[in-house]
Amino acid sequence: MSASGPSKTFRAGLVQMCSGRDVARNLRDATALVREAASGGAAYVQTPEATNLMELDRERLFAAAAPENANAGLQQLADLAKDLAIWLHLGSMVVKVSETKLANRAYLISPAGEVKARYDKIHMFDVDLPNGEVYRESTNYKPGTRAVVADLPWGGLGFSVCYDLRFPNLYRALAHAGASFLAVPAAFTRITGEAHWVTLLRARAIEAQCFVLAAAQGGLHEHGRETFGHSLVVSPWGHILAEGGVHPSVIFADIESGMIEDVRSRVPSLRHDQEFDVVRADKETAAEVAS
Numbered sequence: 001m002s003a004s005g006p007s008k009t010f011r012a013g014l015v016q017m018c019s020g021r022d023v024a025r026n027l028r029d030a031t032a033l034v035r036e037a038a039s040g041g042a043a044y045v046q047t048p049e050a051t052n053l054m055e056l057d058r059e060r061l062f063a064a065a066a067p068e069n070a071n072a073g074l075q076q077l078a079d080l081a082k083d084l085a086i087w088l089h090l091g092s093m094v095v096k097v098s099e100t101k102l103a104n105r106a107y108l109i110s111p112a113g114e115v116k117a118r119y120d121k122i123h124m125f126d127v128d129l130p131n132g133e134v135y136r137e138s139t140n141y142k143p144g145t146r147a148v149v150a151d152l153p154w155g156g157l158g159f160s161v162c163y164d165l166r167f168p169n170l171y172r173a174l175a176h177a178g179a180s181f182l183a184v185p186a187a188f189t190r191i192t193g194e195a196h197w198v199t200l201l202r203a204r205a206i207e208a209q210c211f212v213l214a215a216a217q218g219g220l221h222e223h224g225r226e227t228f229g230h231s232l233v234v235s236p237w238g239h240i241l242a243e244g245g246v247h248p249s250v251i252f253a254d255i256e257s258g259m260i261e262d263v264r265s266r267v268p269s270l271r272h273d274q275e276f277d278v279v280r281a282d283k284e285t286a287a288e289v290a291s
Contacts, residue, residue: 008258010154013042014231014251016244018219019054023064026052027073029248031080037250038084044152046089046215048231049104049121049162049187053094056223058140065096074107074115082113087152091185091215092121092161101142106159106185108150116151119159120144123167129191133225137163147173154257155180158210162186165200168207175208175270180260182210187217193228198240205234209264211255218246236263 015033019026030051037045052073055061068074074093081088090107097103104121122145124138147170148159158174158181165184174182182204188197193216205212211234218229231244233253242253264270 008154009254009256010043011041012213012233012253012255013037013040013045014213014215014233014242014244014253015045015047016216016218016229016231016247016249016251017048017051018221018227018248019048019050019052019217020222021053021055021060021064023052023073026054027076030077033248033250034077034080034086034088035084037252038086040250040252042086042250042252044087044089044154044213046183046185046213047091048215048217049092049185050217051090051093054187054217054221054223054225055094056225061094061102061140062096065094065102067096068105071095078109078113078115081109081111085111087111089157089183089185091183097142102140103144104137104141104161106161106183108157108159117148117157117159119146119148119161121161121164122147122170123163125163129189131191133189133191147177149174149177149179152181154255155260158182158208160184162188165204168204171204171208171210172273175210176273179208179210180257181255182208182212184212184214185216186214187225188228190226190228193230197228197230198232198243201232201234202238202240205236206238207269209236209260209267209270211236211257211260213253216244218244218248236260 088109095103106119108117156178158179216231217227229246233242242251
């Protein structure tokens, strides 16, 4: 931070992974990619959803998960952030919160190695896909109940995880709460990713007039699930600034946060929200119409 105030420009590095069942191996992979991002000049590094563990089988999942206060992986990555002097955003970690429930929890770690913010994924992915795939995230995970905005040196960071992307009111609320950057770490399925990933991310950036930073899982995972990859950085005007492929990698984007003020002055839609009622046309009364 300069004497005149916070810097407006920084480099973001998004880590794309193909996490599996072996927590130790996932952490080694994440560490190597985070180091690559930092060596490329990234001051803010984001990892994808389920950085430490990708598993569908409930017994295996709970056997591999650990509570936050005994999570060696979290401490290892916090030490890494301190060593590299970066802001490290763990897109999410699988964290045990009880004997029957887990949290899909994001962490923001400062360059001092301190956890500055936590966010538990709010929306649970419970779905039957046309290809026969079935997901019941709520069976194993406890949903979060709070939206979170945390302060970075360059502006506010609004948190979300994966399926949250389909709920635009969350991002509008984050923007109104001071977010300049929206994080959407994810493990989108290949089918839904091909159909909607890029479109939804660009829409959230345009609607909320924020930068969107979305690190993704990509590839065929050990448990058989295939994720879409294509980590993405989108500007507040909806332009794609960087996009990944399918395989593990790091993508970079230089973020000019001054663009946010410019976009919001050109199209001041965040200042134009109005309260309104929703009615069924066939239920309107003559008196309501007359008024």
